[in-house]
Amino acid sequence: MRLRIAFSKHGKIRFTSHRDVARIWERALRRTKLPVAYSEGFTPRPKLSFGLALSTGHESEGEYLDVDLDPEQGADLDLAGLTTHLSAQLPVGMTATGVVVIDRRMPSLQQAVTSCTWQIDVRDVDESTAQAAIDAALAADELMITRERKGKEVTDDIRPLVFGLAVDQPIENGVRLIAELGTQPRAVRVTELLSALDPPLAEPLLNEPRVLRVHQWITTDDGERYDPMSVAAAASAPVGVA
Amino acid sequence: MPSGAPSTDLWPRLEPLLPQVQKPARYIGCEDGMQTPEHGPDKTSWLFTYPDTYEIGLPNAGLQILYEIINERPDAAAERSYAPWVDMEELLRREGLPLFSVDTHKPAGEFDIIAFNLSAELTYTNLVNCIDLAGVPIHSARRSDADPLIAVGGHCTYNPEPIADFVDLVVLGDGEEAIGDITDLVGEWKRNGKNAGTREGLLRELSKIEGVYVPSMYEVEYDGEFLAAVTPRYPDVPEKVEKRTVADLADWPYPKQQLVPMTEVVHDRLAVEVFRGCTRGCRFCQAGMITRPVRERPAEQVSRMISEGLQRTGYDEVSLTSLSTADFSGIEKVVADTVSDQGVGQVSVALPSLRVDAFTVGIAAELQRARRTGLTFAPEAGSWRMRQVINKLIREEDLYGAVESAYSQGWRRMKLYFLTGLPTETDDDTLGIAELGRNCVELGKKYNSSASVTVSVGGFVPKPQTPFQWFGQNTEEELRRKVELLKNDLRGTKGVQLKWHDTRASLAEGITSRGDRRLGAVIEYVWRHGGTFQEWSEHFSIDLWLEALAANGLDVEWYVYRHRTEDELLPWDHLSAGLHKDFLWQDWRDALEELGLEDCRWTPCYDCGACTGYGIEHVVASATPPAGGSQGTGVDLSAGGAVPVTLQTSKPIGVGGS
Numbered sequence A: 001m002r003l004r005i006a007f008s009k010h011g012k013i014r015f016t017s018h019r020d021v022a023r024i025w026e027r028a029l030r031r032t033k034l035p036v037a038y039s040e041g042f043t044p045r046p047k048l049s050f051g052l053a054l055s056t057g058h059e060s061e062g063e064y065l066d067v068d069l070d071p072e073q074g075a076d077l078d079l080a081g082l083t084t085h086l087s088a089q090l091p092v093g094m095t096a097t098g099v100v101v102i103d104r105r106m107p108s109l110q111q112a113v114t115s116c117t118w119q120i121d122v123r124d125v126d127e128s129t130a131q132a133a134i135d136a137a138l139a140a141d142e143l144m145i146t147r148e149r150k151g152k153e154v155t156d157d158i159r160p161l162v163f164g165l166a167v168d169q170p171i172e173n174g175v176r177l178i179a180e181l182g183t184q185p186r187a188v189r190v191t192e193l194l195s196a197l198d199p200p201l202a203e204p205l206l207n208e209p210r211v212l213r214v215h216q217w218i219t220t221d222d223g224e225r226y227d228p229m230s231v232a233a234a235a236s237a238p239v240g241v242a
Numbered sequence B: 001m002p003s004g005a006p007s008t009d010l011w012p013r014l015e016p017l018l019p020q021v022q023k024p025a026r027y028i029g030c031e032d033g034m035q036t037p038e039h040g041p042d043k044t045s046w047l048f049t050y051p052d053t054y055e056i057g058l059p060n061a062g063l064q065i066l067y068e069i070i071n072e073r074p075d076a077a078a079e080r081s082y083a084p085w086v087d088m089e090e091l092l093r094r095e096g097l098p099l100f101s102v103d104t105h106k107p108a109g110e111f112d113i114i115a116f117n118l119s120a121e122l123t124y125t126n127l128v129n130c131i132d133l134a135g136v137p138i139h140s141a142r143r144s145d146a147d148p149l150i151a152v153g154g155h156c157t158y159n160p161e162p163i164a165d166f167v168d169l170v171v172l173g174d175g176e177e178a179i180g181d182i183t184d185l186v187g188e189w190k191r192n193g194k195n196a197g198t199r200e201g202l203l204r205e206l207s208k209i210e211g212v213y214v215p216s217m218y219e220v221e222y223d224g225e226f227l228a229a230v231t232p233r234y235p236d237v238p239e240k241v242e243k244r245t246v247a248d249l250a251d252w253p254y255p256k257q258q259l260v261p262m263t264e265v266v267h268d269r270l271a272v273e274v275f276r277g278c279t280r281g282c283r284f285c286q287a288g289m290i291t292r293p294v295r296e297r298p299a300e301q302v303s304r305m306i307s308e309g310l311q312r313t314g315y316d317e318v319s320l321t322s323l324s325t326a327d328f329s330g331i332e333k334v335v336a337d338t339v340s341d342q343g344v345g346q347v348s349v350a351l352p353s354l355r356v357d358a359f360t361v362g363i364a365a366e367l368q369r370a371r372r373t374g375l376t377f378a379p380e381a382g383s384w385r386m387r388q389v390i391n392k393l394i395r396e397e398d399l400y401g402a403v404e405s406a407y408s409q410g411w412r413r414m415k416l417y418f419l420t421g422l423p424t425e426t427d428d429d430t431l432g433i434a435e436l437g438r439n440c441v442e443l444g445k446k447y448n449s450s451a452s453v454t455v456s457v458g459g460f461v462p463k464p465q466t467p468f469q470w471f472g473q474n475t476e477e478e479l480r481r482k483v484e485l486l487k488n489d490l491r492g493t494k495g496v497q498l499k500w501h502d503t504r505a506s507l508a509e510g511i512t513s514r515g516d517r518r519l520g521a522v523i524e525y526v527w528r529h530g531g532t533f534q535e536w537s538e539h540f541s542i543d544l545w546l547e548a549l550a551a552n553g554l555d556v557e558w559y560v561y562r563h564r565t566e567d568e569l570l571p572w573d574h575l576s577a578g579l580h581k582d583f584l585w586q587d588w589r590d591a592l593e594e595l596g597l598e599d600c601r602w603t604p605c606y607d608c609g610a611c612t613g614y615g616i617e618h619v620v621a622s623a624t625p626p627a628g629g630s631q632g633t634g635v636d637l638s639a640g641g642a643v644p645v646t647l648q649t650s651k652p653i654g655v656g657g658s
């Protein structure tokens, strides 16, 4: 049996890395005594599969992981209340928000998710500057970034993956933006988007933005859009969604 | 805050800095087991600080134990801090922000006592840096009544003279009881308002607590280069400070809530201390000498701490900590309990210090059912002659037996630890290291064609309060020559990989290890010239240390390479780890005559002073020595009953209670 767990990450704990979060989940699952399946071999690992990595420092209302349960022990597991039990074992700032059973044949989160919605608070920028930079970017045919890959500089056009970008509202000392960015074949990072704008709305070490992942989306070939929990629910009955 | 005392929360000012630094999770706290105590004028507050990075400092058991004990007191509060990495330090200084606690992000300067754990001499410049970052004058003489007291504890404190100028008080030995006494006195002083001019009086009172040394209460005189006298400044200040010893570990089942960090640290697993002290008597080993007598935790308590600890933390690995874990007389019971404990799932158990024998490998095999990646042994020297000098009485047969048994049970990699630069060491002794490595790989090849051995060699640094405290350390050139000798000898040998410790770091460690108070200016010089994080190769600079010595008219030869004589007053002679100086001197003479000394737990007492002087005894968990208990000495183990031993059976077990 495979479970998909949704969780959020807020506050101080946002400074932990993707790997840290994996370890936090391994310990939390052992403490809830959930019969997690382990890999074979010299160093058995729990069978967990995480979705798209969240950059260290970003917060999120939509994180997911898939957990394989031991078929021998997992069959008649009582899943009601599991969301609450899991949250009790997570550190302050991380909360489990739902659990569903999913079909093991479903594509992994990494393969399935097509885009993410981000809430981005940029500082030291006024609304009109932000609006102008966004308008120019949306009107352009391409939006080039350079990034490092295996020690080499590569140039990418991220414009096709900017599905949406708008000013949401002014905030204290800055502006809140909402963006939807594609994740296939490669997830565009919020910081890449901001630095590609003209003028750049955030610069590393100077005015780091505060970023919240609001949603992850799975868009099917015929244009239907689900979130990772409801696409699972479409295939099987939800259990214990908070 | 009930008492209305201000407690500053720096988090809002730190938060914007964190996206700009490496590994920001170092600074957030949030550990499972973290406490966020309330502060107030009626509460004595401690900031327990490790003067190196969070990853290295967080697992430190000593600090975690004291953190819990203080927070259990209604009249006290404890938080923790770690040295900020250089990138964070730069931002803090730029923003005018101080060192802070990770628990409530309170400025270090708002605590009554900042207490550092010192387990390595090369962290001394970080100690000074942390004091400075806390906004406290680095010299104790310059501090005002309002400034926090700077306290230190840990193994380095058996010669705290090089840092005497920077600290207000030093705790020698076990801290569990001493911090209670200190809290009482400081609390009273605080409730009386820390009035101007009363700090000196407080320090004088503190100096009377057993195990507490207050450097400023002593006058130091020199006769040319030599130390002439260290005299108390008041008649009620003790002439000699004795270490504090907790008589029975069963009374201290700490940590009860081991901190589980949210980010990776060096020992990321449960740790249960099975005993303190060691009676093997290895002459190079300061830890073994200064922690006598042996105090074992009752086996039932160990099993319970493991079981409850694993369930609480969610860890799948536990480490049984002590100096030579397989010497724990309750080891077989603990192993059986852990392996059969259904409540904790699949668990692996680490024995950080394996004894060199087949019995130990048998235990390791039972514990590491799944992971058989590597095993580590420490024969320490390459020849039997050399091992008699250092009193590490392992015969070649013991080592080969252990190694063969490990290879035959599925392990493929061994790691062997050695020291070079030992007293009386000849090139034959040094080359014996390579020989042992080669022979071990040969044995392994019988079982696995990819068998390999890593030979790890460190330069020996003589330590205070050991029989080798009189020995002149090998010069840096000599240590380097010996490493070269091994490199050449092992060139082209398949399966043996040689690793060595930076010989220049051994030199820097030697400068601070046996220095006197004149070294304070040297440490300050290195710190002022940017020499922090000296334990990190990318920041370490021997040139800075040598420059600092020269700038202060001090000499490497004098402090490091010179043999001391019997009549010389050593800088730490007014501090005692319980060992009589004449016992140590006799042991030093015995070493030079290649005379080994048996383990005094299972054979008659030599009256070293550690038990006899304090009226305490070894406390063991089982009346029978574990198999192989006095290996290599040819001693009949049934003679064990003649030793001063208290059997640990009927004690109540207090794990999880309070």
Ligand code: SF4
Residues within 6 Å of the ligand: B279, B292, B293, B600, B601, B604, B605, B606, B607, B608, B609, B610, B611, B612, B644
């Ligand atoms: S006093 Fe005797 S029994 Fe105790 S540690 Fe010293 S030699 Fe061993």
